[in-house]
Amino acid sequence: MSLIVAGRNIPQASAISELGRLCLSLVDGGLQWLDWAIHSNTVRYNMPDETQLVANAQQGLHGTPLTLLPVTGLSASPVKLMTLGLADLRVLAEAETQGTSDGVVDARLNRILAQHQLVRQQDLHAVQAWLTQLGVSNAPHFGSMSLPEALCLYQLLQQPATENTDENPQLSQAAAQFGIDQARSPMEFADYYQFYLALAAEQKQAEAINILQALLPNLFQWLDCPQLQGLPSPIAVIQAVKDWNSRSRQLGFARISLAALRIVQHTGFSNAPTDNASASIWRYVQAAQSFLLSTTQVLPHMNQDGASCQFILNGGAQQATLLLDGNSIVSLDDYTPNVNSSQSNTPAETSPSSPQAA
Numbered sequence: 001m002s003l004i005v006a007g008r009n010i011p012q013a014s015a016i017s018e019l020g021r022l023c024l025s026l027v028d029g030g031l032q033w034l035d036w037a038i039h040s041n042t043v044r045y046n047m048p049d050e051t052q053l054v055a056n057a058q059q060g061l062h063g064t065p066l067t068l069l070p071v072t073g074l075s076a077s078p079v080k081l082m083t084l085g086l087a088d089l090r091v092l093a094e095a096e097t098q099g100t101s102d103g104v105v106d107a108r109l110n111r112i113l114a115q116h117q118l119v120r121q122q123d124l125h126a127v128q129a130w131l132t133q134l135g136v137s138n139a140p141h142f143g144s145m146s147l148p149e150a151l152c153l154y155q156l157l158q159q160p161a162t163e164n165t166d167e168n169p170q171l172s173q174a175a176a177q178f179g180i181d182q183a184r185s186p187m188e189f190a191d192y193y194q195f196y197l198a199l200a201a202e203q204k205q206a207e208a209i210n211i212l213q214a215l216l217p218n219l220f221q222w223l224d225c226p227q228l229q230g231l232p233s234p235i236a237v238i239q240a241v242k243d244w245n246s247r248s249r250q251l252g253f254a255r256i257s258l259a260a261l262r263i264v265q266h267t268g269f270s271n272a273p274t275d276n277a278s279a280s281i282w283r284y285v286q287a288a289q290s291f292l293l294s295t296t297q298v299l300p301h302m303n304q305d306g307a308s309c310q311f312i313l314n315g316g317a318q319q320a321t322l323l324l325d326g327n328s329i330v331s332l333d334d335y336t337p338n339v340n341s342s343q344s345n346t347p348a349e350t351s352p353s354s355p356q357a358a
Helices: 018-026 028-040 050-062 078-082 086-098 103-115 123-133 147-158 163-167 167-182 186-200 203-217 234-246 256-266 274-294
Strands: 003-005 045-047 065-071 073-074 298-302 309-315 320-325 330-336
Touching: 003 028, 018 028, 018 050, 018 078, 018 086, 028 050, 045 050, 050 078, 073 078, 086 103, 123 147, 123 298, 163 320, 167 186, 167 256, 186 203, 186 256, 203 256, 203 274, 234 274, 234 298, 234 309, 234 320, 234 330, 256 274, 256 330, 274 309, 274 320, 274 330
Parallel strands: 003 045
Antiparallel strands: 065 073, 298 309, 309 320, 320 330
């Protein structure tokens, strides 16, 4: 046989699960490639699972991990689409083949997109309009954004406005300019934008630069993170964190701007003298490490790019989020000592059939 999936010979397309075939049908040319691969006499394919089958079909055919569904306007990884489950994927496929003019189909589609945190290209246009409103749309930071970067800004845009920004729109513009001045990427812009607003809420906006300068040099040691292979399971991610700690290494943040944001969000540092930066950071990070090592309840969520995942850990009044990025690096995305004052809006989700997927 020319195609082997999970150790099984695939003599015909029906040997692939309905979920896998449906996902391949959303990849342009996916089913045609499957038929060719099954009967090929020149090339032999050995895929570890159906998740890798659809991912490799998309990448091999189109040179990109993201498949575009032109009717619904959705750009997403087929790996992510497999996490929708058969029923929801059928609705997406129906909308893609029959259009969304049917009100019932459109309503079901919108529910599914919201449930799985999938954002269509037309919805991402709101990001550009928001940046224009803030007066920073022409900044070079946003000249060529990836899907994860655009989604990061979209999620920031969807957050409820604070009382300060409602009463003082100029505050949002000041925060945006602060973000542009400090950041070198869209995600750093999102971090520093929120950093400024968090300080402004405590009447500290005039001290934002001083506070940031006091924090940053003390955060260099909290950027160390382990790198895994491929798309590991939630259990493998938690074990990697424990193994990291057993080597006397602390799980760090993905970027220094995010570390600074979490410190001002979750500690009293902004109300303390700037020479207490190191102590404030140490207490926060040590509390996060202790929580990570003592918690086993993990809720996974795969992002739209199909390559990055979030893992939410809950326990008592505490909550933490780990991030597995597109390079399989595990980092501390957030740690909330008191979830009653800061709730996470990221839902859990079911996993693809692959034992490797999160």
